[in-house]
Each structure stands twice: as C-alpha cells, then as structure tokens.
Amino acid sequence: MAQEQLWTIKRVLDWTSGYLERRGDEHPRLSAEWLLANVCGLSRVELYVNFDKPLEQAELTAMHAAIERRAAGEPLQYVTGEMPFRHIVLRCERGVLIPRPETEVLVDAALEGVDAAVSRRGGDVVGERAVRVLEVGTGTGCVALSIASERPGTLVTATDLSDRAIRLAARNREALGLEDAVELVECDLASGVDPALMGSFSVLVSNPPYIPTRVLREEVPAEVVDYEPKLALDGGPDGLDVFRRLLELSATALEPGGTLAVELYEGSLDDAAALAGAQGGWASVEVREDLTRRPRVLVCAREG
Structure with missing residues (x-):
C-alpha cells in the first residue's frame, strides 16, 4: 500500500472530524481526539507528535465502531469508558450519570466544609476526631473520591440507590486505592448508613436528580435524555423533590457547624x-x- 493511502493518525483525525461534523457533533475535532486517543492508548498531546504513525487493523476496526457510536449520539464518556474529573480519572458506563465540569464547584464547597471542620478541631483529625463526609447519590464516585484524595484522612460515606452505580464507584475507588477512606452503601438517601454516625458528619454533599420534569422532557438534549439514567436526572415538578428530603436529613446527619452543599x-x-x-x-x-x-450550588452552614 502506498504511503499516502495509509490510515495515519493525522488522516484518521481529519476524516473523523469531518464525518462527525456532518453528523451534527458540536465539537467534532475534540470528539475525534478523544476517540482516537482512547483506541490507540495515547494522550491527546501524543497524537499530535505521532501524526505519521499508521493505525493497525485492530485499531482501525475499534475506531470505526467508536465513530459510529458517537455519530449515533452516544456520549463520548460512554464510548471511551472514562472521564477526567478534577485530579482523577474515572471509569464511566451506561446507566450511571456522567460527571460534569460544573460539579467541581460542588466539590470545592464540600472541601471548604472539610477545612472548616479541621479548624474547629484545632487540626486534630485522627481517630474518632476524623472529619466525616456523607455523600448522597454518588454515581461514579466523582465527588466522594475527589474529597478523599484531596483531603487525606477524611472519612467519606457515599450512598446510591443504584446497584450499578455502587459497583462502578467501587471499581473507581479500588483503582484509586481509596478503599480505606470511602465507604459505599447501596440505599435510598441515607437509610443504610450506620445510625451511630448520624450527627457526626461535618459535610453533607449531594448532586441529586434536580432537573424539573418539564425541562427534562422539553429542553434537555437527546444525548442526555436518551442515554443517561432518568433516575439521576428527574427532580420532580420543581426539581426539588430530593432536595427537600436532603434538608430533612441534614438536621440529623450534620454536626453543629456542619456544611450542606447541594448542586x-x-x-x-x-x-x-x-x-x-x-x-x-x-x-x-x-x-x-x-x-x-449560572446559579448552581446551595451551600448552608449549620448554627453552632
């Protein structure tokens, strides 16, 4: 085969970008980079220093399948199976909500709550005085695992109603080596959390289902509605069905001075x-x- 006929990294990138653009992808070049980097096991930067490298047949076959899935509207994170979030990389899969960049603001608020608790303890945060965080609706584990990795010594209890989400979060936890820092509980809200821990949490954090039902039905893109779990999206008529329950939970879960942070x-x-x-x-x-x-996160500090 002549050199100009080889499917090099550059040729595949250019072809994929054009094809996805014609299929309505809003960011076709970015999508092409993500897909090809995943197939070739390279970073996006490495793609650009290996432009002339030809793809092997197995890579071409995998790339073709990935392109067709993306062209059909499937989110990139499900196609590639991973998503960078803050300082960690998470596995993603169908049936579990994809982490969004705006959720990083929620993590910032939770970390502020952790730091405030450390200050209240005078810096003594070991043993029984360790700072505890309760996350409701962990999904991939992006919030709980970010908190545990960025504030070593913090003990996080993370819950989810979905067995699939808990299993995915467990795989992400193990990949990051955070088994001792993050406890995962499959339950509704905090019904499965050890009752003895109630009143000991310094932070209650959640990214619950919050899209109003009408908005979800009429305004949310098909890429979200058709692929991501409705259980993690629909927040009821005003989007606050779960938030009302979180408010009730906060009264018993949080210690005096504790923080409630909800997206x-x-x-x-x-x-x-x-x-x-x-x-x-x-x-x-x-x-x-x-x-x-845009307004996104409610942060409340308890009296005391």
Whole structure:
C-alpha cells in the first residue's frame, strides 16, 4: 500500500472530524481526539507528535465502531469508558450519570466544609476526631473520591440507590486505592448508613436528580435524555423533590457547624434557599455560581 493511502493518525483525525461534523457533533475535532486517543492508548498531546504513525487493523476496526457510536449520539464518556474529573480519572458506563465540569464547584464547597471542620478541631483529625463526609447519590464516585484524595484522612460515606452505580464507584475507588477512606452503601438517601454516625458528619454533599420534569422532557438534549439514567436526572415538578428530603436529613446527619452543599437546577436555587431559610437552624445560606456563571450550588452552614 502506498504511503499516502495509509490510515495515519493525522488522516484518521481529519476524516473523523469531518464525518462527525456532518453528523451534527458540536465539537467534532475534540470528539475525534478523544476517540482516537482512547483506541490507540495515547494522550491527546501524543497524537499530535505521532501524526505519521499508521493505525493497525485492530485499531482501525475499534475506531470505526467508536465513530459510529458517537455519530449515533452516544456520549463520548460512554464510548471511551472514562472521564477526567478534577485530579482523577474515572471509569464511566451506561446507566450511571456522567460527571460534569460544573460539579467541581460542588466539590470545592464540600472541601471548604472539610477545612472548616479541621479548624474547629484545632487540626486534630485522627481517630474518632476524623472529619466525616456523607455523600448522597454518588454515581461514579466523582465527588466522594475527589474529597478523599484531596483531603487525606477524611472519612467519606457515599450512598446510591443504584446497584450499578455502587459497583462502578467501587471499581473507581479500588483503582484509586481509596478503599480505606470511602465507604459505599447501596440505599435510598441515607437509610443504610450506620445510625451511630448520624450527627457526626461535618459535610453533607449531594448532586441529586434536580432537573424539573418539564425541562427534562422539553429542553434537555437527546444525548442526555436518551442515554443517561432518568433516575439521576428527574427532580420532580420543581426539581426539588430530593432536595427537600436532603434538608430533612441534614438536621440529623450534620454536626453543629456542619456544611450542606447541594448542586441544583439554575432556576431552582432561589426556591431552595427559601426552603432552607424556612427550615431554620442555619447560620448562613448561600447560592454559588458554576463555571459558566449560572446559579448552581446551595451551600448552608449549620448554627453552632
């Protein structure tokens, strides 16, 4: 075969970008890079220093299958099976919500709560005085595992109603070597958490299903609705069905001075703040914006 006929990395990238653009991909070059990097076992930077490297037949076959899945609208994270999030890389799979960049703001708020608890303890955070975090709805484990990896010594209990999510989070936990720092519990909200731990958590953090049902039905892209689990998306008529339950849980789960941090739909934050204010017991209630300057996270600090 003549050299110009070889399917080199550059030729595959260029062809894939054009094909995905014609199929309606909003970021065709980025998609092409992700897919090819995954197939070849290279980083995106390494693709560009190996432009002339020809693909082997097995790589071409795998790339063709990946392109067709992406062209059909399947999210990149499901096609490649992984997703970078903050300082870690997570496995992703169908049936479990894909981590979003805006959720990094939620992690920031939770870490602030951990740091505040460390300060309250005078820096003594070992043994029974270790800082405890409760996450509801862990999914891939992105929030719980980020907290545990970025604040060594923190003990995280993470729950999810989905058996599939718990199993995926467990694989991610093991890949990161965080088995001793993160406990995973399959249950509704915190019903399976050791009752003896209630009142000992410094942070209650959650990215619950929060998209209002009408918005999910009429406005959310097909790439999300057709592939990601509705259980992790639909927040009820106003998007706050699970949030109301989290507010109730916070009253028993959090220690005095503890932090509640919840990611919510941008149009629901004012109502959520009002609900927290009506509940009482909070020293502060704050709405924070995500990376695109949209209201995204409610952060409440308990009195005491």
